[in-house]
Amino acid sequence: MEQLQDAIIVGGGPAGLSAALILGRARKHVLIIDEELPRNRVTQESHGFLTRDGITPADFRQIAREQISRYPTVQFATDTVIGANGSDGQFEVVTSQGHTYTSKKILFTVGMKDRPLAISGLQEVYGKSAFVCPYCDGWELRDQKLALIVSGATALHLAKTVSGWTSHFTICTNGMNDWTAEEHEELINHQISIIDSPIQHIHSASGIVEHIQFEDGHSLLCTGIFFTPELVTGSDVPQMLGCESADTGMIIVDEFGKTNIPGVYSAGDSASRKYQVVAAAASGSMAGISINSELLEEAWQYNVSKSST
Numbered sequence: 489m490e491q492l493q494d495a496i497i498v499g500g501g502p503a504g505l506s507a508a509l510i511l512g513r514a515r516k517h518v519l520i521i522d523e524e525l526p527r528n529r530v531t532q533e534s535h536g537f538l539t540r541d542g543i544t545p546a547d548f549r550q551i552a553r554e555q556i557s558r559y560p561t562v563q564f565a566t567d568t569v570i571g572a573n574g575s576d577g578q579f580e581v582v583t584s585q586g587h588t589y590t591s592k593k594i595l596f597t598v599g600m601k602d603r604p605l606a607i608s609g610l611q612e613v614y615g616k617s618a619f620v621c622p623y624c625d626g627w628e629l630r631d632q633k634l635a636l637i638v639s640g641a642t643a644l645h646l647a648k649t650v651s652g653w654t655s656h657f658t659i660c661t662n663g664m665n666d667w668t669a670e671e672h673e674e675l676i677n678h679q680i681s682i683i684d685s686p687i688q689h690i691h692s693a694s695g696i697v698e699h700i701q702f703e704d705g706h707s708l709l710c711t712g713i714f715f716t717p718e719l720v721t722g723s724d725v726p727q728m729l730g731c732e733s734a735d736t737g738m739i740i741v742d743e744f745g746k747t748n749i750p751g752v753y754s755a756g757d758s759a760s761r762k763y764q765v766v767a768a769a770a771s772g773s774m775a776g777i778s779i780n781s782e783l784l785e786e787a788w789q790y791n792v793s794k795s796s797t
């Protein structure tokens with residue numbers, strides 16, 4: 489059994505690393521356990537984080553780790569957390585490599601994961617010319633001919649958003665007809681073309697989309713795609729500990745990252761639907777501050793009770 493940590497951080501993406509930086513600078517003993525499978529690992533450039541626009545996700549993490557390594561009370565382990573138990577002040581965390589670690593607090597920054605992509609040819613272009621968020625990659629696809637693989641109310645929302653970057657796009661519902669008559673009419677009124685046929689295959693070369701072939705024989709020339717993948721929570725260990733979550737799998741937290749279980753926190757994509765690096769980092773920092781405040785308060789109270797006995 490390893491030494492009792494002040495906090496274990498499960499997940500070393502922007503949220504977990506930001507929390508570690510705060511806690512390391514606050515002289516807390518912290519272990520970050522990360523299996524190193526972030527959701528954005530497919531993308532070549534990450535955008536929108538001031539001073540780091542266009543950086544690769546791997547470089548972002550490496551710079552973060554280098555900076556955090558200046559604080560000697562922070563340690564890293566490459567491993568997967570598969571279980572956790574205990575209560576505030578004494579948690580036990582078990583990993584797939586057979587290690588058991590203990591800590592006073594736990595922070596889950598486990599992100600979200602994509603369900604396997606069901607469309608033939610999509611995996612080959614994901615992160616290269618097919619993306620999920622116009623704010624992340626819309627600039628790179630500006631004025632291009634795009635396919636939006638989406639249906640229902642989400643199609644309307646995505647069409648409005650993407651129209652800020654290009655007016656050349658077609659909605660491909662991939663055979664899903666789950667919108668209301670009003671939503672459908674609104675798209676038609678805006679002269680947005682819609683292809684309802686299921687997609688047979690996305691053709692590409694070196695990761696760049698060339699055309700989409702549909703089951704009904706049609707094909708669509710385009711150079712980029714936006715789509716909405718189905719997401720699942722990065723890990724079910726928070727739920728094992730009793731953390732409440734929404735239908736989407738998102739862990740429910742307060743503004744400081746506290747879950748319903750005392751001593752257990754969550755931040756980043758696993759606890760919000762903002763899905764931006766800067767938002768994940770901000771919530772991780774806030775959770776780090778909150779954990780530190782709680783630890784300081786507990787130590788403060790303990791010292792009073794000790795001196796009065």
Ligand SMILES: Cc1cc2nc3c(=O)[nH]c(=O)nc-3n(C[C@H](O)[C@H](O)[C@H](O)COP(=O)(O)OP(=O)(O)OC[C@H]3O[C@@H](n4cnc5c(N)ncnc54)[C@H](O)[C@@H]3O)c2cc1C
Nearest residue numbers: 499501502503523525528535569599624756757763764765
């Ligand atoms: C294709 C794509 C492109 C994107 N581009 C951008 C962009 O340009 N700009 C932007 O702001 N955002 C972008 N995003 C969103 C961004 O990636 C996320 O918002 C951000 O990474 C969330 O950070 P996080 O720390 O919450 O989670 P993550 O970065 O996903 O990190 C979670 C970490 O926890 C680890 N983990 C999970 N479970 C366990 C476990 N049980 N044990 C140990 N470790 C575990 C994972 O392996 C992972 O390393 C993009 C997303 C995608 C999918």
